[in-house]
Amino acid sequence: MVIIVHQGEVKVVESFGKYVKTLAPGLHFLIPILYNVRTKVSLKQTPLEIDPQSVITKDNVMVEIDEAIKYHVTDVKAFVYDNENSVVSMIQDCQSNLRGIIGKMDLNEVLNGTEEINMSLFESVKDITAGYGLSIDRINIGEISVSDEIVTSMNKLITASRDKESSITIAEGKKQSVILESEAKSSEMQIDAEARARQTKIDAEARAERTKIDAEAEADRINKITEAETARIKEINKAISESNLNEKMIAYLGIEAFKQVVESDTNTVIMPSNMTELGNVPVIKELWDKTDK
Secondary structure, eight states: OEEEEOTTEEEEEEETTEEEEEEOSEEEEOOTTTOEEEEEEEOSOEEEEEEEEEEEOTTSOEEEEEEEEEEEESOHHIIIIIOSOHHHHHHHHHHHHHHHHHTTSOHHHHHHOHHHHHHHHHHHHHHHHHTTTEEEEEEEEEEEEOOHHHHHHHHHHHHHHHHHHHHHHHHHHHHHHHHHHHHHHHHHHHHHHHHHHHHHHHHHHHHHHHHHHHHHHHHHHHHHHHHHHHHHHHHHHHHHHHHTOOHHHHHHHHHHHHHHHHHSSOSOOOOOTTTTSTTTHHHHHHHHHHSOO
16 A cells, blocks of 8 residues: 655554554555554644633623634644644633633733733643644634623723823823922022122122221221321420420410410310419419409
8 A cells, every 4th residue: 555645744653553653755565454544643833723711700791702823733643643633622722721811800801912812822821732733833813802882891901091080181281380389489589599699799899808908997097197106205305305494484385375275265164284283273273363254
């Protein structure tokens, strides 16, 4: 018996119902009656559409989800002999695991978590299907369908959520505006205060400098007056010292000066500080008597 096996597939050979070997692609010869080909198995990647199934979410919403699987056979003997129908077993495991994954998620998470569901489903079934002689290359959930009532409720919820987010955004905008205005006013007040402080400091420094200059000028004036007075007194003392005046002459000069004051039209009379000395009183009285009333 001549057997031809095409590329991408194998054929299982039995002898009296017992597995003998797997024929690879090519030309093979079998002894009739002793051997026979039981089945042909494709090793190519095979796409499979799974009918939609109803699944209940965590928040008790009924949804319908379909799945698409791509798989290939990795162990021909296990694929043919270990299961009555390995493909059906794979489909049932995928559906069962999908129900478990969706049951732990809210509807909103299901609708927005397609990639997460795909990854979780792939991880949960890849090791199981290896026992069927199969390997899942990729698994994707398809369309997620919900009832019209749920769609209406979701639209209302989305609208309310958007309104809420809009209100929050507006409130945040007003809040930021108030904060910015407050910060601007605070900054302006701070700048004004700093400017006033600088101006006050400059004015104070100017006043201090002016006071210092005035004080130095006054001190210089006093020093010059003092020096001039000191020089004048020294000159007077020198002149007196060089004039060889005695005490009687000095007393006479004082009396003459006092006489001139008394003879003036002024109402003010200057009394010498030593008038209490008894020796001077007669002289003053004598001058007073001679003065025209």
